[in-house]
Amino acid sequence: MSTEPAFEPAKSPAAAPRPGPDAALRAGLWLLGMLALAGLVSSLLLWQRLSSIQEQLARQSADAGAQSIEARTLAREAQELARDTAARLALTETRVAEVALQRSQLEELMHSLSRTRDENLVVDIEAGLRLAQQQSQLTGSLQPLVAALKSAHQRIERAAQPRLAPVQRAIAQDLESLERAKVTDTAGLLGRLDDLVRQVDELPLLAAVARPHDMRGAGQLPEAENPPADEPAWRALLRRAWDGARDEARGLVRVRRIDHPDAVLVAPDQAFFLRENLKLKLLNARLALLARRTDSARADLQGANAALAKYFDPTSRRTQGAIAALSQLQGHIQSAELPALDNTLAALATAAAGR
Known part of the structure; x- marks a missing residue:
């Protein structure tokens, strides 16, 4: 067996680490960031x-709303103008009709001028x-x-026309009826x-309780007897005290007939409005007399009379x-009413x- 050491080849530069998945991830993240930034x-x-x-x-909606309001305003003004125009047209037609009527009357009057003297006198x-x-x-x-x-009687007398004698007799009869007629003195x-309006504040209410000295002045309590001239002072003092106590006791209890129980329940603050209401009825009657509306004047006077009989003291x-x-x-x-x-x-x- 060989004992030579094993040969290990040297690491070449080509064996340097290559970009791995981290670099791709960074690139992807960077791209996503750019996309996100672009999206943002x-x-x-x-x-x-x-x-x-x-x-x-x-702004367009506000302008449209303003234009709508302006359009509605213009439409309302147009309607009012149309109604006003219609009213004026009706008034003009009425005036034209009146003018036509007056014209016809004038034409009739012009035709009557060509009649005889007696007919003209009758028309006049x-x-x-x-x-x-x-x-x-x-x-x-x-x-x-x-x-x-x-004046008509004198003109007929000067005309001396027998056919107008019935008219003369009728005028005499109407003159007699006018002399017998009674006409209201409006000013009076x-x-x-x-005067009645000024007296309203002085009229006593039914709910008002009279004081003893007022009752004595009105004759409802007897006057105290005149003391003798030689009466002692202490006896006069006792007598005056007794008279005062007696008057107060008589004033505590009063028995009288009341036809309208609610009239007694009128409060003092309501009394003012009650008097003012009565004054208004009288003033309304006054205005009705000035306007010659007799029915309205009678109704107001009847209402005032009913209020007097109900809420005011009838014994006063x-x-x-x-x-x-x-x-x-x-x-x-x-x-x-004027005679006809x-x-x-x-x-x-x-x-x-x-x-």
Whole structure:
């Protein structure tokens, strides 16, 4: 057997370590990082783009909303303008109809000018009487009617036409009826209503409890007897104390008839509003008289009368006087209707027809 040492070949440079899987992994990671960075950058750019698009959409939506609101406003204004135009058109048509009616009346009046003298006189008198009726209704006075009838009577007398004699007799009858008619003195009624309004604060309520000295002043408690001149001082002092205690005891318990129990439960703060409500009813009646609305005035006076009878002390002279004044006012308003000139107008119509 040979004892030579075994020969080991020397390591050549070609046997250097080759890049293994670690280098490939690093390259892959680096590539993934670059891709991730690129994806992140693209995501940021895309997010920024989406944000700008979203802002643009929001602005467009706001602009669209504003335009929608403006469009609705314009549509509403257009509708209002259309309604206004329709109303004006209707008013214009009404005025045109009135003008046409007035034109027809003027044409009829022009035709009547070509009639005879008697027919013209009848038409003129009738127009004057109707105008006087309107003036009387507006003013509440009979003077326009009386003046128109007297003027018509004088004109018929000057005409001296036998066929107008029935008209003259009818005018005389209507003049007599006007002289017998009773017309409401509006100025006097307004003054009495003002007096009642001023008296409302002084009217005693049914819920108010009178004091002993007030009851004595009203005659509900007897006056104390006059002491003798030679009465001792101590006896006078005892007598006054006794009278005071007796009056207080009598004032503690009061028995009377109450038709409306809820009227006694009116609180002091409600009393103010109750009086103000009564004043408003009287003022409404005053306005109704000025506007010639007799039905409304009667209703307001009836409501005020009911409130007086329900919530105020009926035994008080002031309350009784106020109720009596309201009753008188209602009576005057009921007789405020103006008489009609039926006889004269019927006679004029007969004369105009030629019968």
